[in-house]
Amino acid sequence: MSVYHERQKWELCALHALNNVFQDGQAFSKQLLDELCQNLSPGSVLNPHKSMLGLGNYDVNVIMAALQHKECEAVWWDKRRCLAELRLDVLLGFIINIPSPMQLGFVSVPIRRKHWIAVRQIDGTYYNLDSKLSKPVTIGEDGKLRSFLETQLKLKGCELLLVVTKEVAESRTWLK
Template sequence: MSCVPWKGDKAKSESVELPQAAPPQIYHEKQRRELCALHALNNVFQDSNAFTRETLQEIFQRLSPNTMVTPHKKSMLGNGNYDVNVIMAALQTKGYEAVWWDKRRDVSAIALTNVMGFIMNLPSSLCWGPLKLPLKRQHWICVREVGGAYYNLDSKLKMPEWIGGESELRKFLKHHLRGKNCELLLVVPEEVEAHQSWRADVFTRSNQRYSFLGKEELDRGSAGVHCCCDSPGDAASTSPFLATSGSEDLVHAKPTRLA
């Protein structure tokens, strides 16, 4: 049975427009050349001026002073951009740290309220103009919360991809972490890493919550990558991101130990 209004009852059939909340302003930096690490960082901070190609190149040269080749010319089938060490050092300048997520753990153990955003490294199809090639290489993407919802801010997307709330985000992360060659970094303020309050169990005990992108956080500067399964007294372990400087998957990455 259809819900067609009665003739002559036009006034009652007119729809009433209810006020709607304005959509959130989302900064989404799109793919340009092979700068996916730059785009992921700027999308995490929701700021087009957070980092530039020049600042990342300076960090790269500082970490690898003897190299004469830029990461964009290193290898077509490498990770396509700066490696995790450059991302770590870039986060350091903003007072944030990167926590490598151990895929053996369930993502329900992440205290989402204390995580500013996520940077993922995953396989992505190569494109030549409008053509998609039957090849894949590693690609950096950003996922973060804006206006109460989580979005996939992959620079290769035409527009931000709505994920949903916390439960949908956890499903999204689980789906990708089941795949091959996918790694996850949690971007957190240095105090969060110091107290390990990105862990749900620690967050519940301490009840510490942080606001992101405030001036205090942007003025601080210290970063590192730590394995999510380590406690302060555990023996050091190595992140799967890190390799010797000759690796095809990473650009001049020096062996690094995790705290």
């Protein structure tokens, strides 16, 4: 199986992360995410769930609503827990929110923004499917994945979402 990887366009990292987790460029569209924003804040002039410029920058509420369209859920990972408690075999993937420097062309501005990235196992190997990367980066097997996640979680402001089916979320079988 080849690895599907969407590259960054505008501020659509949430869209790219969702499609990269599901390994299907047709899973979600900007139009669907914009509709979800409207449903989350009907009648609002400035929608708080996306960029006021209409270029993306969707928040976690949009990601959670999008996952529900696929009969899935986002489970927030409590950083105080040990990653060894995770049952990797029942997870569809991960969506990580990391601080990212703001770029204006080639110049890095000292403003930190949030960036969504996807991590997914494909044929027994985990991949970092960050849309800012030119191609997927191999993480490796379970142990290397846990090390990668530990490193990410040490970043100030990093948040980890587990992408699971509704059944796994309800039964909490993502925990050992």
